[in-house]
Amino acid sequence: MGSRPDFSYVAKLMADPSRAAMLDALMGLDGLPATELARKANVTIQTASGHLSKLVEGELIHVEKHGRHRYFRLANTDVAQAIETLTVIAPPAHIKSLNDSSRAKKIKIARTCYDHLAGELGVALTGAFIDNGYIIEAQNDFIVTDKGEKYFHGFEINLDSLRKERRHFTRKCLDWSERRYHLAGALGNAVLMRLLDRHWIEKLPDRAVKVTKEGGKAFESLGINVEQL
Amino acid sequence: MGSRPDFSYVAKLMADPSRAAMLDALMGLDGLPATELARKANVTIQTASGHLSKLVEGELIHVEKHGRHRYFRLANTDVAQAIETLTVIAPPAHIKSLNDSSRAKKIKIARTCYDHLAGELGVALTGAFIDNGYIIEAQNDFIVTDKGEKYFHGFEINLDSLRKERRHFTRKCLDWSERRYHLAGALGNAVLMRLLDRHWIEKLPDRAVKVTKEGGKAFESLGINVEQL
DNA sequence: TAAAAACTTCGGTTATAGTCGAAGTATAAA
DNA sequence: TTTATACTTCGACTATAACCGAAGTTTTTA
Secondary structure: OOOOHHHHHHHHHHHHHHHHHHHHHHHOOOOOHHHHHHHHHHHOHHHHHHHHHHHHHHEEEEEEEEOOOOEEEEHHHHHHHHHHHHHOOOOOOOOOHHHHHHHHHHHHHEEOOEEEEEHHHHHHHHHHHHHOOOOEEEEEEEEEOOOHHHHHOOOOOOHHHHHOOOOOOOEHHHHHHHOOEEHHHHHHHHHHHHHOOOOOOEOOOHHHHHEEHHHHHHHOOOOOOOOOO | OOOOHHHEEEHHHHHHHHHHHHHHHHHHOOEEHHHHHHHHHOOOHHHHHHHHHHHOOOOOEEEEOOOEEEEEEEEEEHHHHHHHHHHOOOOOOOOOOOOHHHHHHHHHHEEOOEEEEEEEHHHHHHHHHHOOEEEOOOOOOOOEEEEHHHHHHOOOOOOHHHHHHHOOOOOOEEEEOOEEEEEHHHHHHHHHHHHHHHHOOOOOOOOOHHHHHHHHHHHHHHHOOOOHH
């Protein structure tokens, strides 16, 4: 007994459907208030409050107080990674309606994974970066090449300031839908921000993401055919 | 609702301490009978039987019938991966006794992870294979070089027959204690088997592994100082 | 054919925890 | 200062499921 960390404790925190719905919502980039999370989980605010306390206690999420508001976020990328990895072995979603089906398809094609881009588009973009020689795959992360330094500079991403952040500069993240790695970490986050800034992609509800017309052309120039995803 | 797989279902299966103890035991290489799993989890055979049914139903484990015996195994490496990833964010083990403390240390240094070697030794061995140019790291797996083909041949591992197996030839597996990747898949499994055959390592209880005297010298020749782990 | 072993099923007890209404606290707006 | 908003705490109810004893099924051994 007691010689390895107890994963059942964390599993229990994720095992309740209401808490799972909240964690799922928090896989989106934004910090969300308790009211919003209660709505996502279809429970009253009191119930949500209890759940959120447990998740904070278990260090799966953090709170930021802003006056009378409290914004909740996933504690770190390891939590996001754990949820994605569990999702790999979870039974497929139960599709009940046409609405569900089209949403499932959208989410599989392109979505945010915590703070970076995932789904087929995320994997394709990471692949394009590799094929174009901007990044090289390493043990746990990606290495930015000299060519990549120039490219990301032209993309208005300041790599030096990203490197100074107190988090992983680059990181590999495993996709539940693709079962392949995509770019995460500070750079993965910065790329997502730029894609949104430049309006190559738009956020849809529930972490889904849509490629805009301009985006379609831009991705094309990287060798990605968005239609084919 | 219903647009992504429901990870709370899998989490719930892992959330019960008895089931977690059983899954932990099954992270060892061997298939185990219900009686043995009941003992590991400190419950009666009836209770264990109920838990095992649920785990089979949820596709986390598989059963092999051999006469009146039923041997249980993890369903696949994705399940092992999910457990390891959850363990990364689990609170550290509660050390109650000196016995616990020494076991925890041993398990951190060297252990089996499902069907291959993990812990500091597993990560070091994988690193040595890379440094010696036997394998190269790729997206989700490792590539065996020409030099590596010869090396593993000399190690009495038949790569061609491994490649024919209906599983991943090589695979990257993330360590909870090291937070780095080590070699898994059919080759990772074959390496573990040879290490045991050649008596470089010995199995201890609870998935821990001990390096023998001969093993110490052998690892040295690969550039690994076992004392320093 | 009988007995033992490995495991499953059933039934009843108990403990846990998810749920919400009601009431309370803290901060911001009016 | 009053009112509204965001959230927490408390208490009671309820459903779920973990647990084990007892009895049943299947296969092997004697």
